[in-house]
Amino acid sequence: MTALTVNGRPLRFDIDPETPLLHALREAANLTGTKYGCGTGDCHACTVIVDGEALRSCLITIAEAEGRYVTTIEGLSRDRSHPVQQAFVAEQAIQCGFCTPGIVLAAAALLSENANPSAAEIRAALPNLCRCGVYPRLVRAVERAARVARREETISAAPAPGISAEDAARAVPAMDRGD
Amino acid sequence: MHVSRRGLLAGAAVGGGLLVAWGLWPRDYGTPLTPGRGEWAYSAWLKLARDGVLTVAVPQLEMGQGVSTILPQVIAAEMGADWRTVAVEPAPVSGAYPNLPLAAKWAPLWMPFAAGLADDPRKLVLRRWAEMTGFTATAEGTSLAAYEPPAREAAAAARAMLCMAAADRWDVAWEECEVRGGLVFHGDKHFSFAALAEEAAAYEPPDPPPLNPAPYAEVPDPVTEAAGLRFPRLDLPAKVDGTFPFAGDVRLPGMLYAAIRHGPIGDTELLGYDEAAAKVRGLRHVVKSRGWIAAVADTWWAAEKALSAMAPVWRTTGRASSERIATAIDEALTKGEASRVVTRGAGDADNGEPTVTYRYEIAPATHATIETASATARLADGKLELWMATQAPSHAKAAAAKAVGLSADDAVLYPMAAGGSFDRRLEHDHAIEAAVIASEVGAPVQLVWSRWQEHVAGRPRAPLACLASAWTAQEDGSPTGLRLRVAMPSTTAEFGARLFGNKTALAARRATDSAPDPLAFEGALGPYAIPDIAIDHVPVDVGLPSGRMRGNAPAYLAFVTESFIDELAARVGREPLSFRMAMLGGDPRLAECLQRAARLGQWDGGAGQSGNGIACWRIGDPEIGGPVARIACVATARAGEGGVRVEKLSVAVDLGRVVNLDIARQQIEGGLVFGTSLATGSALAYEAGLPTASRLASLNLPQLRDCPEIAVELIPGEGEPADPGEIGVAVAPPAIANALHSATGLRLRRLPLLSEGL
Known part of the structure; x- marks a missing residue:
């Protein structure tokens, strides 16, 4: 059994310790937000944060990840409130969304190290492949996320999940039954 | 004896009386939606719930292009709903959502021997076929053409039903009610959609439904756009937190x-x-x-x-290889028998030897979707x-x-x-x-599938070679005649045999290797007022199955034509922009795109190795009618370390009416990036039946750090809404090739441009 901490919870994997972290997360832990795109480290869709660093989960085995702290897209925030998540939605820097979790985590790791990255630093930190072509919006989105993280700006673009019908009805007249 | 409809169909079909059976096929496919508890289906398109949530069923595949926002937006705008209450779900496979324009376009593929019976969306045979087979395919930029009208009608019907329910409560005429923001008003009284959801579902809507005078449109305007997106994409919250399921x-x-x-x-x-x-x-x-x-x-x-x-x-046996592909295409191009698939004017009759001929080539290219x-x-x-x-x-x-x-x-x-x-x-x-x-x-x-299997068993864009010939006017060098002789597989027919004939890749290749493929030459006439045009196809089996790819015919035809036009201008030392403008008298809107792109991209004529290149294209034909997308692009590119360096793409685009501006921009940007990837990479080579590259890293796909700066100007346009997704793919490769010619003096006539070396 290989033990590591994923999104703050201790997990023990009863599978081949040589299994890449990517497949342990997806197929054993059912954390499917981490995506398989190539298995060889080219696409970066499987990027997760391991002990603060953005790593391609297809390139590390669970044996190598033993005892480490892994954050996947599911664990980045409880309610989509991470500045990168909010900024990506606000800038519509997402199309098909398949590469998005990897890009968001790479950007989040960058901002945790560097509160005010330059455009060149952002480009260097995001080698993720996106075939839909959201690139023209990425630098802008990460810069905006950085401003939010520095509390120079606020965004509420992506609503938190699980809003109750009563709360929604208070904010949206169309949902208020009037009874 | 009990006779089921199905039994009748089978029996009739065996007896050759297919039309009799069609006559008995249901005309109304009803509502294939299953409402949940406290939710009511109003039609095949939408459900309204007790809590006011309006759920729209979308019969098109969401693949990033935003259709699962755009069709709900059409409904919300027509219905007067509050966007915050709109939810979306994929529609089930059903005869309720026939894609008629696509069925018409692809009639030669599903009815190869009598396509003329079904080449118009209004024809009954076509509607019956599309309904009977549940043909809802997402392709060829037909989403709005196919589904905006029925979505609007469904929304208008639901709006009327809500008004009827409210009017009955107030005892007024329903036609006097107004709907906005998810509320039905009469004077200063109002009811919410939530309050009316159950009652209204029982009303019979008027036929035809009372449509708003005009369909929804967004007009480019910096002031309103700065205030924020009116219709943000519905799929993004789930896509940003990892819960969106593939x-x-x-x-x-x-x-x-x-x-x-x-x-x-x-x-x-x-x-x-x-x-x-x-x-x-x-x-x-x-x-x-x-x-x-x-x-x-x-x-x-x-x-x-x-x-x-x-x-x-x-x-x-018969292993695919790049050598075999090259030999087969070369033989076909130089010696093969051509079929004329498109003609304008006199074609190439009585013209004699062309003034100039160049040869262009395109290598097989893979889609490289990140999801396998x-x-x-x-x-x-x-x-x-x-x-x-x-x-x-x-x-x-x-x-x-x-x-x-x-x-x-x-x-x-x-x-x-x-x-x-x-x-x-x-x-x-x-x-x-x-x-x-x-x-x-x-x-x-x-x-x-693993990434390697995507390379092995995917269906790349077909390889081709083209001899482009022109007859030019003596005074200014402009073409009076143009001929494209293209050697390529009958790739659309092959795809059709797989999709509609359920054939294997090999059987589809064998079934189609000698017939010409007019669908592979859509828009081949191009936008210019050239009096005589002849488009010839030499079908060739290259031993490699091929398939559809974003941009399709416009993507490779634009590369050949717009590179060639640039060469014709250069031959006589003319400035490429004015050379094109002089031939665009028949399409002032495309001329406008060119001028705006030139301004946006600080067009300098490409002289003095500035690295500026220009190109334009359109998808759709104003003479035929229907939606037309137009684009012009100024590219700045250089030969840099390790290959082509595309620095900037500036485009002006006319899409007619636009439903969602920011999604249109996303699509233009994405199309340009995809087109750039086809210009600089994406190619597969083959040896002994297998691709020589197994990894994405071998495809030279652009990353953020290689991505050109992109500037998009959307021109407020009128007319049917054109698809924004493919036009950028078409324009980028020739604009980049023309820019490289300016930068290096070299004319790269092969895609990807790198494959020739710099």
Whole structure:
């Protein structure tokens, strides 16, 4: 059994310790937000944060990840409130969304190290492949996320999940039954 | 005797009386939606719930292009709903959502011997076929043309029903009611959609439904746009937190994971594999077919590892190779018999020898979607369930059902969104494979192709070579005649034989290798007022199956034509912009795009090795009618370290009426990036039946750090809304080639541009 901490919870994997972290997360832990795109480290869709660093989960085995702290897209925030998540939605820097979790985590790791990255630093930190072509919006989105993280700006673009019908009805007249 | 409709159809079809049977086919496909508790279906398009949530069913594949926002937006705007209450779900496969414009366009593919009966969306035969087969395919930029009208009608009907329910409560005439923001008003009284949801569902809407005077449109305007998006994409919150499910994210009780290996390209047969080597921990089953072998295990990685260890052995004849492709195309181009597929004026008759001829080539290119082919299948109690992303769901479902001996009625397809497609998901080999594997192992199975398998068994864009010839006027060098002689596989016909004929890749190639393929030359006349044009196709079997790819015919035709036009201008020392403008008298809107792009991109004529190149294109033909997308692009590029460096793309675009400006911008930006990837990479080479590259890293795809600066100017336009997704793909490669000519003096006539070396 290989033990590591994923999104703050201790997990023990009863599978081949040589299994890449990517497949342990997806197929054993059912954390499917981490995506398989190539298995060889080219696409970066499987990027997760391991002990603060953005790593391609297809390139590390669970044996190598033993005892480490892994954050996947599911664990980045409880309610989509991470500045990168909010900024990506606000800038519509997402199309098909398949590469998005990897890009968001790479950007989040960058901002945790560097509160005010330059455009060149952002480009260097995001080698993720996106075939839909959201690139023209990425630098802008990460810069905006950085401003939010520095509390120079606020965004509420992506609503938190699980809003109750009563709360929604208070904010949206169309949902208020009037009874 | 009880006679079912189905029995009648089969009997009639056997007797040759297909039309009799069609006459008995249901005309109304009703409401295929299943409302939940406290929710009511108003039509095939929408449901309204007690809590005010309006759920729109979208019969098109979401693959990043935003259709699962745009069609709900059309409904919300027509209905007067509050955008915050709108939810979306994929529509089931049903006759209620026929894609008529696409069925008309593809009539030569599904009715090859009598396409004339069904080449117009208004024709009855076509509607019947599209309804009967549940043809809702997502392709060719037809989403709005096909679905904006029925979506608006459904919304208008629902709006009227809500007004009727409110009016009855107030005892007023329903026509006096107004709807906005999800509220029905009469004077200063109002009821919410939530309050009326149940009652209103029981009303019979007026026929025809009372449409708003004009369809919804957004007009480019910096002030209103700065205030924020009016209709933000519905799919983004789930996409940014990892909960948005793709086909490979489905988890079922007892589900196993399958990996697959396909044999080399050609006529291929599995001979055997190393059974002793397959002792991988977690491996449960091995499933063999003629042309593939699959391993099924507790994790996908274990299945993939087992396949590597098993080292399957194949017998393959007619192996695909780049050498064979080049030889076949060269022979066809220089000696093959051509069919004229498009003519304008006198074509090339009586013109004599052309003034100038150049040869252009395009290598096979792969889609490289980040999501590989993925499908989840469960077979239980004689029913097949499929979870997958597909651009042609009814055909994928039918093919998978047939493969396991079931009728399409015994299969259910749950449409999933695609992790990119670019027309890759018009193919559904993986649906058949997943169904067969699930059937053999007796458990739910999730099949995911490895990246290598995408390269081996994907369907790349067809390779081609073209001799472009012109007859030019003596005074200014402008073309008076143009001829394109194109040697390429009959790629659209081949695709059609796979999709509609359920043929294997090999059988489809064999069925179509000698017939010309007019659909592969859509828009070949180009935008210019050249009096005589002749487009010739030399069909050639290159030994490699090929398929559709984002941009399709406009993408390769624009590269050839716009490179060639640039060369014609350079021959006589004319400035490329004014050379083009002089030929655009018939399309002032495209001329406007060119001028605006020139301004936006600080066009300098490309002189003095400035590295500026220009190109334009349009998809659709104003003379025929229908939507027309127009674009002009100024590219700045240089030959840099390791290849082409595209610095900037500035485009002006006219799409007619635009429903969602920011999604249109996304699509233009994405199209330009995709076009750039085709200009600088994406190519596959083949040896002994296999691609020589197994990795994405070998494709030279742009990353953020290579991405050109992109400036987009959307021109407020009128007319039917054109698709924004493909036009950028078409314009980027020739603009970049022309820019490189300016920068280096070299004319690169081959795609990808790198393949010639700099």
